[in-house]
Amino acid sequence: MNQRSSNLLDEALGLDQVIEPWPLRGRVVAIEDQVETSGSFVLHHLLKRSLSPNSSNVTIFIAFSQPFSHYDRILRKLGCNLVSQRDNSRFFFFDMLKLQCPDGDEGITPEGGLIALYGKIHKTISALPEISWKNVSIIIDDLSLMEVAANGSSDYVLDFLHYCRTLTSEFDCSLITLNHEDIYSSEDRPTFFIQMEYLADILIKAEPLATGLATDVHGQLTVSNKGRNKVSNFHFKVKENVVECFYPGRS
């Protein structure tokens, strides 16, 4: 039952049939959540899938919100050891918790800030053997903090994301981002947010239930897959070792 139900998310993402070659290659995945319902579990799930033992995926994780120990503990409970994956060069962790881009025009220098970060990503990918380029996922947790690190210059962050997107076409790797939807809902025309949604091939929204908090159902996920032109909606319950997904009323 667990095995089957957790496949609902995988199914929507196209991860259920084959894991090799990586089904998300060349795609941009945007995850959006809210204060009440965190969507970080989707990141963890995707990280776990991409590091699964029967694939040769490489993941570059850009962490703005949590330290390594946090992800390590969570992924260990999901059955994936990040430390050993890091030693095997399948997992690259960039700790950006303290990154602060210099103010004003000085920020746009190759030495500091996001340009340097992009350089690091590019270098990491090109250093990999050519056959694994297709199987690289870049995960960013999360974009709103990246904006803060860039002193509120969303254009700068957007530039960075465009650059990362060119990586998806250059190397055929995938880009997975997390952002918070409710931050932008009060703005008139949130350019940053709209552009990000436009860039995304797959959009995953985590929302609380309209009826409030419940212990059995932690929220609902809406996955819109632009490539397959398909929208799926289901409820989820997050557990330490698995995310249970089920259709409404089937918990």
Place this chain on the structure above:
Amino acid sequence: MAAAKTRTSTFSRNLSTAPPSHGPGLKCGPNGTVFLSSGIPDLDKILGGGFPLGSLVMVMEDAEAPHHMLLLRNFMAQGLVLGQHLLYSSPARDPRGFLGTLPSPAASKDDKSRERDPDQEKGLRIAWQYKKYFGENQLDGQRDGKHEYSNEFDLRKPLERHFINGPRIDCVSIQDSDLSTLRDRCATFLSQFPRNDGSISCAGRIAIQSFCAPQCAYSNMEWDMLSFIRSLKSMVRSSNSVAIVTFPPSLLSPSFCKRWQHMADTLLSVKAIQDEDKELAQLLTGYQDMVGFLNVHKVARINTQVPVILEATTFSIKLQKRRYLVLECLNQAPVDGSSGTSYGTSGGCSSSSKTGNLDF
């Protein structure tokens, strides 16, 4: 009492084998976290043990009432009583003056339980009695484990001077210092408690009151404030301390208010209640003792992905005998759906208020 003792002895033995011993006022939590007390035993219980070390707690203030001060006072006093270091910052010109208003711990537990017993026999609220016994057993347990975790505070008795005058307290006025000064002060303060895997001997507490108050020179620099909070969070994460920041959300633009909320590990909000809200008085039992509501929006989840779902998210803040701060679940009289709207006024943006708005 005896039963409690035996229970704790087995508990402490398990503890001593697994994690290293901790200093006073610290307690092991799930997922390798260590809790420190908020200074309000009820709040600790609601949050599943207290505030985990390395977490950022944000409290949304009520624009009209200083209820966030109640939380801050207890949080600070608890730290001082346990000998923990404290950094306090407020928009007042002389933040140190606020320390004079900190409450003192209620008389030691044995005395208190003796004192209270006759009261309780007189009292009519049986449910409260049980609650108290339960709480005290737990507290005793901690004491048998050789260190205290939390105290109950008597809001009418000021904290003894020797606690306040110690060298462990640092005060910053954010009225005349800019954000980089405040950041440096926090960084030097937190450097005393670096995180390593060994035992934790001492923990620090940072309390920042009304962070975006208009008195501060930077109050219109929203991105700078946000980046201060972000750097505070990352500094706190890598140290053995807890930072609590209160802010009036009405002063921030809605989108920044959401950003701040996302920043928080534990997110609380306080609301005052109007003196003569007759509609509400009919709805809730024990209305006359209430001073306000506390909403729990988010509970810290460090090292885990499972969200904490509380049975209730709105609690009433009561002053018991005008001395002790107590949090209670709302006991609602059975009502028809139409009165659900008045909940919306009390609940703010919590999900509990959403359920209240539904008409079944």
